[in-house]
Amino acid sequence: MVDLKVLTDAVGALDEEKVMSLLRDFLATNPTAGDAQQVVNACQQGMAIVGDLFEQGEYFVGDLIFAGELLTNAIEILKPVIGQESSEKIGKIVLGTVHGDLHDIGKNIFRSMAEAAGFEVHDIGIDQPPSAFVDKVKEVNPDIVGMSGVLTLALESMKNTVDALKEAGIRDRVKIIIGGNPVTKEACVQIGADAFTTNAAEGVKICQRWVKNYD
Amino acid sequence: MTEQNLLQERIQLFHDTAEFKKTKRIPQISNFFTWKILDSEFTLSEALFDYNKMEKVVCDFHERYNFDAYTDLGTRNPVRVTNALGGYHYVIDDEKEVINIDDQVYFEPEEYPELIENPIKFIWTKVLPRKYKKLREKDALNSFKIATYEFLAYSEYNQRIIEKFVKEYQVPTLMNMQGGVLLHPLEMLFNFFRGIKGLSLDLRRHKSQVLEAIAVLEKMFVEPALAALDNPGSPTTVFDAYTAFLAHSILSPKQFGEFYWPTLKRIIDKLVATGKKMYIFSENTMLQFYEYFQDVPKGHLIIHVELDDIFEARKKLPNICFAGGMPADLLGYADEQTCIDYAKKLIDEIGRDGGYIFSQNKMMSFRNDCKRENLLAVTNFVHNYNG
Numbered sequence: 001m002v003d004l005k006v007l008t009d010a011v012g013a014l015d016e017e018k019v020m021s022l023l024r025d026f027l028a029t030n031p032t033a034g035d036a037q038q039v040v041n042a043c044q045q046g047m048a049i050v051g052d053l054f055e056q057g058e059y060f061v062g063d064l065i066f067a068g069e070l071l072t073n074a075i076e077i078l079k080p081v082i083g084q085e086s087s088e089k090i091g092k093i094v095l096g097t098v099h100g101d102l103h104d105i106g107k108n109i110f111r112s113m114a115e116a117a118g119f120e121v122h123d124i125g126i127d128q129p130p131s132a133f134v135d136k137v138k139e140v141n142p143d144i145v146g147m148s149g150v151l152t153l154a155l156e157s158m159k160n161t162v163d164a165l166k167e168a169g170i171r172d173r174v175k176i177i178i179g180g181n182p183v184t185k186e187a188c189v190q191i192g193a194d195a196f197t198t199n200a201a202e203g204v205k206i207c208q209r210w211v212k213n214y215d
Numbered sequence: 216m217t218e219q220n221l222l223q224e225r226i227q228l229f230h231d232t233a234e235f236k237k238t239k240r241i242p243q244i245s246n247f248f249t250w251k252i253l254d255s256e257f258t259l260s261e262a263l264f265d266y267n268k269m270e271k272v273v274c275d276f277h278e279r280y281n282f283d284a285y286t287d288l289g290t291r292n293p294v295r296v297t298n299a300l301g302g303y304h305y306v307i308d309d310e311k312e313v314i315n316i317d318d319q320v321y322f323e324p325e326e327y328p329e330l331i332e333n334p335i336k337f338i339w340t341k342v343l344p345r346k347y348k349k350l351r352e353k354d355a356l357n358s359f360k361i362a363t364y365e366f367l368a369y370s371e372y373n374q375r376i377i378e379k380f381v382k383e384y385q386v387p388t389l390m391n392m393q394g395g396v397l398l399h400p401l402e403m404l405f406n407f408f409r410g411i412k413g414l415s416l417d418l419r420r421h422k423s424q425v426l427e428a429i430a431v432l433e434k435m436f437v438e439p440a441l442a443a444l445d446n447p448g449s450p451t452t453v454f455d456a457y458t459a460f461l462a463h464s465i466l467s468p469k470q471f472g473e474f475y476w477p478t479l480k481r482i483i484d485k486l487v488a489t490g491k492k493m494y495i496f497s498e499n500t501m502l503q504f505y506e507y508f509q510d511v512p513k514g515h516l517i518i519h520v521e522l523d524d525i526f527e528a529r530k531k532l533p534n535i536c537f538a539g540g541m542p543a544d545l546l547g548y549a550d551e552q553t554c555i556d557y558a559k560k561l562i563d564e565i566g567r568d569g570g571y572i573f574s575q576n577k578m579m580s581f582r583n584d585c586k587r588e589n590l591l592a593v594t595n596f597v598h599n600y601n602g
Contacts, residue, residue: 060465060467063415066418069412100313152577153312153582155583186544
């Protein structure tokens, strides 16, 4: 069995070579699905370190993009042995970039970090109209809706989406977080969201607090 | 005052401001892009595909708001040229009133050696055919001819509108677009070749090749532009050179030192040696790198900040002239008096002793970025306020 602490630290250090080498050695031992799940968890804990280092100003946006890629590759390599067994999810998020905005980098960073933190994320993609958020919320009944956008016009689309959720009578079933360059405290109030962030790591922490308080 | 004096007065006003001399008023730069089309009688498509309509848009805009200089005169999105080559990178949606631009990824990391070996050959034979699908088709030559005509029409519009602004409105061009654009090679990789994600991965996985690519692209594109700085500046242009910071947004300060600063430092050294000035539009934030800029002599850099706190920027970098500061949030959602109060605060706190050019923080593009009455109130106030 791989040293889980060493693996977590290697992911946290974004040491791709070491992570992949540890995973290949692990796979060579014919591990069980249970062992593989522990390894996945160790990688996810490494992502939490990445988030902390980002918040401390040690890592920057390019590092988060790299971290997302590293985790995706790690999970991909482990897929054959993970099997059907999966760890318990701490909550469900419907995530998308709002209508009129085609940017997805920030959304994807948030998705990687949220999944690593144990959320089940339903990513509906970019340029999504309010109706797409409403439909997905009805379908999967999430705890949280995450709306992303880079353009200033995204603020208007976020407001339209919140209004559509209200109109559908499902606004109060979910917490709403908005993220991206143009979001501010004032915009958050105007839009009717519950929280805002320009920092994916902080956004994940807000979501973690929300689901903890639900329990 | 004669009209010629107004042109010279505006240029002098910008120069004095950049050199931290106290001026009788604060110069104003328009950072309006597609918003000015939304402020006109035309749709985005109508203006972007018809140079006569675009001319009317920018002229009406100037006659209404009377800025001292413009970051865009309707030339930022040459859609007719790129569409003629089958590029279609500009996604125009008249219903949503938005132009989106795709992230551009045109080569894979394994191809760095080819770029490094011969960048011109690589760009012409690999990057351009991938970027413009009509160059891969049978009648590519004909498409290229059509695109050339479109480029000439675009250039003709560019010349015409500049001339009209200089002669008729006595408004100088902000930057010298012919030879004065000093795009950092990392910006080329980020904006034109590898995209945000691709470059973020390359910085860790292919560091030495990224550095080699920067070196060859610098030799190919930056060095000739630096040599051009030895020539006298244009008499109708405010600043001698222009660049934009975008790729810096993915870098740590250490990476900025490795990948960005060496070339930028050579550019700054040349500006200082030749007594020239460069205008930089800095998307996102740049203050995380402020230490690199602390020793730049006054009078050579004008940095237009987007998300940085401009008051903090002034404190941290008293040697740099800043532009921007007026929030799109206020122009789009607040009332006239709130906007004027904020404009006054900007001038009082950072503009009294020079070193500050009034402008909008964002590249104003969408309807709710601004209300006409707010812009009229603010431009009028700034024009008449003496601090």
